[in-house]
Amino acid sequence: MPIEFEAPKPITNAQFVLKTVAEEMMRPNSRYFDEHEHEIPWNYIEFMHSAMKAMGGNSLAPREPAPSSPPPEDERHGGDGGKRPPIGYQLIAAQMEALSWGDVGLYHCLPGGGLGAAAVHAAGSPEQREKFLARFHGDKPTFAAMCITEAGAGSDNSAIRTRATLDEKTKEWVINGEKIFVTGGDKSFTEYEKLGRGFIVVWASIDPAAGRAGMRAFVVEGGTPGVRVVKLEHKMGIRVSDTAAISLVDARVPFENILGSPTVDQNPTGFKKAMATFDATRPLVAATGVGVARAAFEFLKERLAEREIHVRYGLPRQKLTSIERDVIDMEIMLKSAWLMVIKAVWMADNKKPNALEASMSKVRSGDICTKITQKVVEMLGPLGYSREFLAEKWMRDAKITDIYEGTGQINRLVVARQILGYSGAELR
Amino acid sequence: MYSFDPTEEQQMLIEAVNKYAANDLRPAARDAEESGELPQKIIAKGWELGLLQASIPETYGGFGERSAVTGALAVEEMAFGDLAGALAVTTPSLFATPILLMGSEEQKREYLPRIVEGEWSPYTAALIEYAFDFDPNDLKTTATLEDGRYSLNGEKAFVPFAKEAQALLVYANLDGQTQAFIVAKEAEGLSISEEREKLMGVNALPLYRVQLTNVKIPAANRLGGESGCAFEQLLASMRIANAAAAVGVANAAFEYSRDYAKEREAFGVKIAQKQAIAFMLAEMRTEIEAVRLLMWEAAWELDTGREDAVKDAYLVSTGAADMAMMVTDRAVQILGGHGYIRDHPVEMWMRNGRGFATFTGLAII
Numbered sequence: 001m002p003i004e005f006e007a008p009k010p011i012t013n014a015q016f017v018l019k020t021v022a023e024e025m026m027r028p029n030s031r032y033f034d035e036h037e038h039e040i041p042w043n044y045i046e047f048m049h050s051a052m053k054a055m056g057g058n059s060l061a062p063r064e065p066a067p068s069s070p071p072p073e074d075e076r077h078g079g080d081g082g083k084r085p086p087i088g089y090q091l092i093a094a095q096m097e098a099l100s101w102g103d104v105g106l107y108h109c110l111p112g113g114g115l116g117a118a119a120v121h122a123a124g125s126p127e128q129r130e131k132f133l134a135r136f137h138g139d140k141p142t143f144a145a146m147c148i149t150e151a152g153a154g155s156d157n158s159a160i161r162t163r164a165t166l167d168e169k170t171k172e173w174v175i176n177g178e179k180i181f182v183t184g185g186d187k188s189f190t191e192y193e194k195l196g197r198g199f200i201v202v203w204a205s206i207d208p209a210a211g212r213a214g215m216r217a218f219v220v221e222g223g224t225p226g227v228r229v230v231k232l233e234h235k236m237g238i239r240v241s242d243t244a245a246i247s248l249v250d251a252r253v254p255f256e257n258i259l260g261s262p263t264v265d266q267n268p269t270g271f272k273k274a275m276a277t278f279d280a281t282r283p284l285v286a287a288t289g290v291g292v293a294r295a296a297f298e299f300l301k302e303r304l305a306e307r308e309i310h311v312r313y314g315l316p317r318q319k320l321t322s323i324e325r326d327v328i329d330m331e332i333m334l335k336s337a338w339l340m341v342i343k344a345v346w347m348a349d350n351k352k353p354n355a356l357e358a359s360m361s362k363v364r365s366g367d368i369c370t371k372i373t374q375k376v377v378e379m380l381g382p383l384g385y386s387r388e389f390l391a392e393k394w395m396r397d398a399k400i401t402d403i404y405e406g407t408g409q410i411n412r413l414v415v416a417r418q419i420l421g422y423s424g425a426e427l428r
Numbered sequence: 429m430y431s432f433d434p435t436e437e438q439q440m441l442i443e444a445v446n447k448y449a450a451n452d453l454r455p456a457a458r459d460a461e462e463s464g465e466l467p468q469k470i471i472a473k474g475w476e477l478g479l480l481q482a483s484i485p486e487t488y489g490g491f492g493e494r495s496a497v498t499g500a501l502a503v504e505e506m507a508f509g510d511l512a513g514a515l516a517v518t519t520p521s522l523f524a525t526p527i528l529l530m531g532s533e534e535q536k537r538e539y540l541p542r543i544v545e546g547e548w549s550p551y552t553a554a555l556i557e558y559a560f561d562f563d564p565n566d567l568k569t570t571a572t573l574e575d576g577r578y579s580l581n582g583e584k585a586f587v588p589f590a591k592e593a594q595a596l597l598v599y600a601n602l603d604g605q606t607q608a609f610i611v612a613k614e615a616e617g618l619s620i621s622e623e624r625e626k627l628m629g630v631n632a633l634p635l636y637r638v639q640l641t642n643v644k645i646p647a648a649n650r651l652g653g654e655s656g657c658a659f660e661q662l663l664a665s666m667r668i669a670n671a672a673a674a675v676g677v678a679n680a681a682f683e684y685s686r687d688y689a690k691e692r693e694a695f696g697v698k699i700a701q702k703q704a705i706a707f708m709l710a711e712m713r714t715e716i717e718a719v720r721l722l723m724w725e726a727a728w729e730l731d732t733g734r735e736d737a738v739k740d741a742y743l744v745s746t747g748a749a750d751m752a753m754m755v756t757d758r759a760v761q762i763l764g765g766h767g768y769i770r771d772h773p774v775e776m777w778m779r780n781g782r783g784f785a786t787f788t789g790l791a792i793i
């Protein structure tokens with residue numbers, strides 16, 4: 001295929017449908033849930049769950065298990081019986097962008113496996129995938145979450161202190177530790193009547209002396225004794241998305257719930273596999289940043305149009321007003337960030353190694369979505385700063401893009417190592 | 429579909445141009461910049477790559493078809509070698525490509541074979557004017573129809589190879605619209621400055637000021653004949669070419685400073701191992717990629733006849749100018765004091781880098 005920029009039909013169709021979903025189901029709820037932190041948006045969750053089921057579970061939102069697992073065969077080929085190149089990740093990126101245009105916080109409340117399922121998919125055996133992922137096709141909306149971060153281990157996630165030891169008698173893993181900042185941790189772990197049983201994927205060391213090689217992920221079923229959601233954070237933005245602190249005290253987990261090998265020597269790549277999850281998900285998180293930025297940008301252009309301010313594209317900069325220059329600069333940022341996302345996921349779809357492009361897209365998206373949303377609030381003055389409109393919320397929501405799934409700095413490190421050919425030890 | 433793979437043919441072309449850029453243009457660049465002369469045999473060798481020839485159909489003496497994407501890939505690669513050299517080699521396109529795209533049948537038959545069948549010969553175009561708020565859609569140079577002939581009046585700046593040019597394509601304001609006119613070198617009232625333009629960069633490229641005083645040309649010499657041309661499309665093509673050249677220069681600066689940072693030591697480690705340097709490099713690479721993708725998209729839109737091409741070409745040209753300045757500035761920074769010395773090319777690329785805010789009109793794809 002030559003160089004081409006024609007969005008495939010399944011993508012434009014999804015964008016069309018999701019725009020309506022965003023307008024009908026997300027935007028009208030944005031403000032309410034921003035101001036009622038920790039209230040669960042049940043109507044939205046149930047609506048999205050049944051809508052996804054009605055549409056075969058895969059065309060309305062990131063399909064299960066979302067978002068990093070390879071999509072099913074039929075959908076991977078632009079709906080053409082396998083003759084066309086695969087577009088599964090591209091479709092997911094487009095869906096995430098479209099939903100985040102609606103509301104990134106509510107996007108995180110979309111029922112499904114999220115990062116938890118992604119980890120099972122990346123590091124689990126075929127039997128484990130079968131066992132743990134089937135639930136997302138059930139009658140009730142179901143969630144899963146990923147727990148790596150600890151108070152003393154954020155960017156440097158090899159510093160985690162959570163321990164898993166094998167009880168030789170019962171053949172159970174016994175896990176102890178404190179996890180923080182778990183997106184969807186409450187909905188994944190707490191047993192709500194309206195939800196199916198979810199799980200959390202907990203990262204722990206089976207051998208602290210082995211460093212990264214000793215790190216493993218464990219599937220911990222919702223409601224497991226000894227595990228408690230101890231806190232829900234109060235955040236600057238994406239408030240409708242619960243961010244949980246979870247403590248594990250002598251939590252017992254079946255032997256077969258370990259993802260990867262149970263001994264250190266057989267599987268020195270356990271940590272690498274976990275990190276591979278992020279090569280797949282970084283451009284998708286970047287896509288959410290593009291979505292919020294586009295929301296703010298379009299809102300700005302609408303407000304300007306109401307005042308008969310139309311950007312005069314084509315004029316030399318010297319003749320443009322400052323408003324026009326800002327709008328043009330934002331549009332350049334927005335368009336190019338989206339193309340970088342698309343290129344990164346296109347590479348994933350075509351099985352090309354994309355660690356560089358994945359991190360570049362995340363760097364770019366983190367940069368531009370914060371810049372654009374902040375600029376929009378500034379340019380709109382009182383309208384921007386006022387909670388009567390959503391611009392100020394989008395600015396608060398956007399900031400998380402530059403923090404989770406690798407901060408802007410961590411992704412710069414990944415990019416730099418790639419372009420310099422350095423290892424982690426050579427460039428820290 | 430989305431796809432980011434050049435075709436096999438394009439890949440071969442990129443490799444050929446890259447070889448020329450690395451082995452011929454780059455080694456000659458510094459001397460050319462200092463002396464103001466690019467050796468004719470280097471220009472001739474670049475011409476033999478056949479970029480323009482390959483964009484023109486056989487009927488008119490070429491051997492291919494025009495593709496903006498291919499053109500953009502080639503311009504980027506050539507500018508990666510040396511900007512002044514790239515602009516010199518491709519100067520005949522400034523005249524030929526608009527004729528190919530917008531010319532009347534007679535114009536194509538008269539000029540295209542002549543230009544592409546022989547050796548590199550100076551055919552050129554005059555768009556830029558000497559004003560801080562120069563606007564290609566609001567030219568001060570005018571064309572007026574008088575007794576079945578056009579009369580051209582005004583001053584043009586930065587016209588490549590004007591002195592030797594066989595003919596110039598002069599852009600002028602006809603009733604508020606930018607249109608192009610073919611002006612023969614011997615036309616009465618056409619006067620070309622003795623002195624070359626003295627600029628901050630691209631000193632190897634001979635650029636001149638051109639004065640037009642009641643230059644009378646036959647009505648048939650209006651590009652496209654009576655109906656004229658769609659200038660928007662030509663401008664888009666020039667803007668994409670400008671962006672492509674900016675990406676090439678920026679990438680040259682990025683790669684050079686990256687390689688330097690992996691060699692240079694300070695405080696016991698390579699400077700590339702310091703985040704302050706590594707992060708600059710990561711951002712340079714990211715920004716280059718951003719503009720390159722925008723540039724490809726705009727070129728693809730042009731090739732597929734999409735309306736967005738005009739606006740997107742404007743956006744990418746604007747973005748490319750900022751990006752090239754940022755990247756080339758940082759390249760100098762990464763080399764520190766050594767970057768400021770003319771032994772290294774980065775200071776030259778930084779001077780080139782600022783030019784893309786002004787250079788639209790010096791290249792076309």
Ligand SMILES: Cc1cc2nc3c(=O)[nH]c(=O)nc-3n(C[C@H](O)[C@H](O)[C@H](O)COP(=O)(O)OP(=O)(O)OC[C@H]3O[C@@H](n4cnc5c(N)ncnc54)[C@H](O)[C@@H]3O)c2cc1C
Nearest residue numbers: 146147148149154155156181182183403404405407409428
């Ligand atoms: C809303 C929200 C949701 C989250 N969801 C999840 C989740 O679902 N699961 C999960 O496991 N985690 C989650 N996280 C955690 C998130 O991934 C971490 O917050 C993030 O990785 C940064 O870690 P930290 O907060 O400890 O910051 P730190 O690692 O302490 O970083 C502080 C600063 O130092 C910089 N820094 C760190 N190391 C370097 C370095 N080597 N070079 C240069 N600069 C450096 C960082 O960029 C940052 O600017 C979430 C966080 C938030 C806020």
